[in-house]
């Protein structure tokens with residue numbers, strides 16, 4: 001039976017009806033090969049995961065070596081050397097001097113753990129999140145996700161969550177313009193606490209660049225203002241770096257773009273281990289001490305093979321200077337694609353940081369009516385030209401370019417030329 005038929009018959013429609021019509025046989029570096037032998041330039045990285053490129057030989061070798069030694073014995077029951085080594089390494093690269101880690105399998109699981117920790121540390125119960133945020137697909141993480149498209153059909157969610165205005169400059173919910181707005185969306189978080197909560201806020205949770213919301217990069221001073229407001233209220237700041245971490249935005253962690261911000265907890269996954277499943281959250285002391293044995297555990301969390309892959313992945317990011325490449329290639333690509341916003345009637349906005357780039361399509365520039373069908377059509381036309389891109393955004397109208405961070409100038413040129421041609 002063909003893979004397509006197996007998908008149609010034996011996978012839930014939530015999977016089978018949503019997948020791209022590409023059956024992936026193998027991948028290497030920035031190239032994905034389908035079962036007919038056709039090659040594609042991958043500009044989506046398995047949703048922002050393979051930052052060092054597909055099947056990097058050093059990551060595979062580290063995983064293989066670990067697999068021969070130990071596959072599993074639960075890193076929460078016994079002590080495993082590679083888990084200790086990864087935790088030590090993360091403490092040396094984490095933003096804000098965060099030191100202690102908890103390992104999970106996925107991003108949502110990392111966020112769940114982080115939310116639990118802030119509640120136990122502060123003794124408070126409420127959370128503040130952002131409009132158009134995305135933090136995962138579990139009930140807890142959907143509760144702090146600010147997007148009806150992701151939440152539909154599953155409510156009511158965990159109570160005690162308030163939402164601040166989305167830092168979405170192109171469609172400012174306050175009807176203002178940066179910089180004359182004085183970052184009113186960040187200042188307005190004071191009112192969110194005052195008007196929408198019971199004054200019992202444990203934490204503010206936010207993505208430094210809102211990925212699923214449409215690659216929304218808030219103004220540079222946004223998180224300094226926001227973090228200050230919550231810290232003054234005795235609440236903590238959880239930074240969700242699941243999508244933006246590990247070099248994606250041209251810094252190892254995207255919150256490093258915001259000078260002077262002190263995160264209390266950082267959650268990560270996706271780009272951490274070169275495609276092996278792993279998530280983590282790190283906390284500063286003494287927040288980290290609030291959970292004690294028995295409070296939290298994950299049977300597969302901190303799997304030794306994934307941890308070995310993560311160590312090798314971080315080494316590759318450093319040795320091959322991929323974070324710097326992300327910054328450089330991202331700036332060039334953003335500059336070139338940015339000109340499309342002037343030239344093309346359908347491009348409302350081009351934005352992003354590093355190699356996390358979104359092209360927002362509209363039916364009409366004056367009304368800004370979202371063009372989700374056109375975004376899907378662009379994705380299909382790019383695919384026909386041998387380039388894989390993603391589609392997302394609060395209105396489903398954002399074409400996403402998130403290639404492996406090793407992408408070359410020539411490959412960026414190929415991707416940008418394909419976008420230009422398709423939009424023409």
Ligand code: PLP
Nearest residue numbers: 106107108134135136211242243
């Ligand atoms: N947080 C952010 C910012 C994400 O982008 C995602 C996934 O897209 C998640 C959390 C959830 O991660 P996972 O799919 O690994 O559970």
